[in-house]
Amino acid sequence: MQTTYYIQFTIKTPNDFQSFGKFFIGNNRLVANAIFEKLKGSDEVSEKAILQLDFIEWKNNLPVNIKVLQCTLNEMGDNCKIITKEIFKNFSLIEKIFYSDNDSD
Numbered sequence: 001m002q003t004t005y006y007i008q009f010t011i012k013t014p015n016d017f018q019s020f021g022k023f024f025i026g027n028n029r030l031v032a033n034a035i036f037e038k039l040k041g042s043d044e045v046s047e048k049a050i051l052q053l054d055f056i057e058w059k060n061n062l063p064v065n066i067k068v069l070q071c072t073l074n075e076m077g078d079n080c081k082i083i084t085k086e087i088f089k090n091f092s093l094i095e096k097i098f099y100s101d102n103d104s105d
Contacts, residue, residue, distance in 0.1 A: 001059065001060050001061070002027060003027060003029070003057060003058065003059045004024065004026070004027055004057075004058045005024075005025045005026055005027070005028075005029065005032035005055070005056065005057055005058075006022050006023060006024055006025060006055075006056045006058065007022070007023045007025055007035070007036060007039075007053055007054070007055055007056070007083055008021070008022045008023075008053070008054040008056055009021035009022070009051070009052075009053060009076065009080075010051070010052050010053075010054060011050060011051055012049065012050045012051075012052075017052065023083050023084075023087065024087075025083065025086075025087060026087075026090060029057070031090060032055070033055075033066075034086075035082075035083060035086045035087075035090075036053075036055045036066075036067060036069075038082050038086065039053060039069055039071075039079045039082060039083070040069075040071060040075040040078050040079055040082075041053060041069035041070055041071030041072075041075050041079070042069065042070050042071070043067065043068070043069055044070075045068050045069075045070045046070065049070035051070065051071050051072070051073065051075075051076050052068055052069060052070045052071065053068070053069045053071060053076075053079060054067075054068055055067040055068070
């Protein structure tokens with residue numbers, strides 16, 4: 001079974017935290033962790049936290065929450081930009097390596 005990594009965006013509702021977005025950030029834990037480490041916010045989550053990011057590992061069809069960041073609305077927007085940029089860079093690099101290897105045949 002392949003391990004996959006996600007960053008999930010959640011918001012606090014009167015009853016619980018609800019997911020409102022999720023980014024697939026790859027299958028490599030080192031790369032996924034490096035992306036999560038670039039994000040803005042506080043790892044000291046409090047009861048007052050309204051927005052948070054969850055770093056999630058899916059293995060054997062089970063989610064494991066690795067890390068959590070609480071953030072402001074502005075930080076959430078910045079984090080969305082950071083994640084998108086990093087995903088683009090990583091997938092472009094993978095594609096470049098894949099196609100350059102196939103071109104040499």
